[in-house]
Amino acid sequence: MIELSNVSKTYGSGDSAVHALKDVDLRVPKGTIHGVIGLSGAGKSTLIRCVNLLERPTQGSVMVDGQEMTRLNGSALNQARHRIGMIFQHFNLLTTRNVFDNVALPLELMGEKRSVIKDRVLPLLKMVGLADKAQQYPAQLSGGQKQRVAIARALASKPGVLLCDEATSALDPQTTGAILELLRDINQQLGITILLITHEMEVVKSICHRVSLISNGELVEDAEVGEFFTAPTTQLGREFLNDFLQLTPPKELLERLEGAPGPSTHPVVRLTFSGDAVSTPLISRLARDCNVDVSILQAKVESIQDRTLGLMIAELLGSETQTREAMDYLQSHQLHVEVLGHVQRTS
Numbered sequence: 001m002i003e004l005s006n007v008s009k010t011y012g013s014g015d016s017a018v019h020a021l022k023d024v025d026l027r028v029p030k031g032t033i034h035g036v037i038g039l040s041g042a043g044k045s046t047l048i049r050c051v052n053l054l055e056r057p058t059q060g061s062v063m064v065d066g067q068e069m070t071r072l073n074g075s076a077l078n079q080a081r082h083r084i085g086m087i088f089q090h091f092n093l094l095t096t097r098n099v100f101d102n103v104a105l106p107l108e109l110m111g112e113k114r115s116v117i118k119d120r121v122l123p124l125l126k127m128v129g130l131a132d133k134a135q136q137y138p139a140q141l142s143g144g145q146k147q148r149v150a151i152a153r154a155l156a157s158k159p160g161v162l163l164c165d166e167a168t169s170a171l172d173p174q175t176t177g178a179i180l181e182l183l184r185d186i187n188q189q190l191g192i193t194i195l196l197i198t199h200e201m202e203v204v205k206s207i208c209h210r211v212s213l214i215s216n217g218e219l220v221e222d223a224e225v226g227e228f229f230t231a232p233t234t235q236l237g238r239e240f241l242n243d244f245l246q247l248t249p250p251k252e253l254l255e256r257l258e259g260a261p262g263p264s265t266h267p268v269v270r271l272t273f274s275g276d277a278v279s280t281p282l283i284s285r286l287a288r289d290c291n292v293d294v295s296i297l298q299a300k301v302e303s304i305q306d307r308t309l310g311l312m313i314a315e316l317l318g319s320e321t322q323t324r325e326a327m328d329y330l331q332s333h334q335l336h337v338e339v340l341g342h343v344q345r346t347s
């Protein structure tokens with residue numbers, strides 16, 4: 001289990017101080033996979049590096065599997081770090097060591113005997129699918145293979161926790177999928193707790209149980225993945241979702257979109273719906289009960305874990321009162337309604 005309480009991190013001081021983390025509380029239960037997503041510079045790397053104290057928090061406490069990391073120094077901290085594996089975007093392998101010796105490195109640093117090292121490294125290489133590459137050097141491997149070596153190395157000291165710092169960001173989509181599958185297998189087979197940071201919703205959707213959204217050093221959302229994808233509670237969360245689903249209004253419509261309603265305009269809305277609302281014929285009811293016509297401009301249905309998510313961009317055609325009633329009707333049926341703007345009637 002990982003538990004951060006009131007963690008803040010400030011780089012520098014005075015006028016040049018950067019408040020990279022502000023009062024962060026985060027709890028990752030044992031055996032779960034937790035994602036932290038955010039824009040560039042939001043504080044993701046700082047947060048993950050505070051877990052193993054590669055960065056020491058300015059304030060607050062960090063507990064990992066019952067041990068308070070923030071109280072440790074020197075050799076006690078080094079010992080505790082053996083229980084926390086970490087993988088990085090650029091793999092960080094030693095180019096002068098072959099695959100076997102890269103994986104063996106943490107065990108050598110712990111003073112393990114060669115026979116123990118051999119018994120540990122070979123099954124790990126098998127687990128990550130590189131049993132036949134033990135004698136090869138990093139330069140002879142693909143990006144995905146290098147990350148597999150890094151994963152085996154991170155697991156060598158039998159950690160209870162694995163930290164993944166943008167572990168798939170340097171990989172193509174197919175290799176990303178294979179590495180994520182490996183991480184999921186490791187989580188299930190070894191019961192290891194995984195904390196990962198990413199700027200990609202696809203990563204969160206594929207393997208995380210829960211997700212936190214970080215913005216300007218603050219955790220602004222924390223939810224189950226299905227919940228986050230179907231009902232983000234912040235504007236930033238909705239923007240991540242819309243980018244992921246690529247449901248933005250067509251360019252030609254954007255050009256005609258006006259901010260304020262006028263005497264002869266229609267609202268253009270983005271509707272997000274999940275659960276029962278996906279299978280309810282709300283649009284035809286809207287036409288019947290509220291007397292508005294609905295012109296669907298874009299629509300998409302996605303399965304996120306055990307939930308179904310529907311998205312739609314539509315123009316509501318009717319009088320101002322009718323369209324307002326229609327939006328109230330949709331909201332009362334648990335749809336998230338966002339008015340994107342207004343367009344002039346064409347007829």
Ligand SMILES: Nc1ncnc2c1ncn2[C@@H]1O[C@H](COP(=O)(O)OP(=O)(O)OP(=O)(O)O)[C@@H](O)[C@H]1O
Pocket residue numbers: 011012018019020038039040041042043044045046047199
């Ligand atoms: N060593 C440092 N010294 C000073 N400022 C730093 C340092 N490391 C990070 N920062 C600043 O802290 C803030 C958070 O940075 P961080 O790297 O944690 O964000 P991030 O979300 O991981 O970004 P990215 O996705 O671009 O890697 C940024 O404003 C960054 O410039």
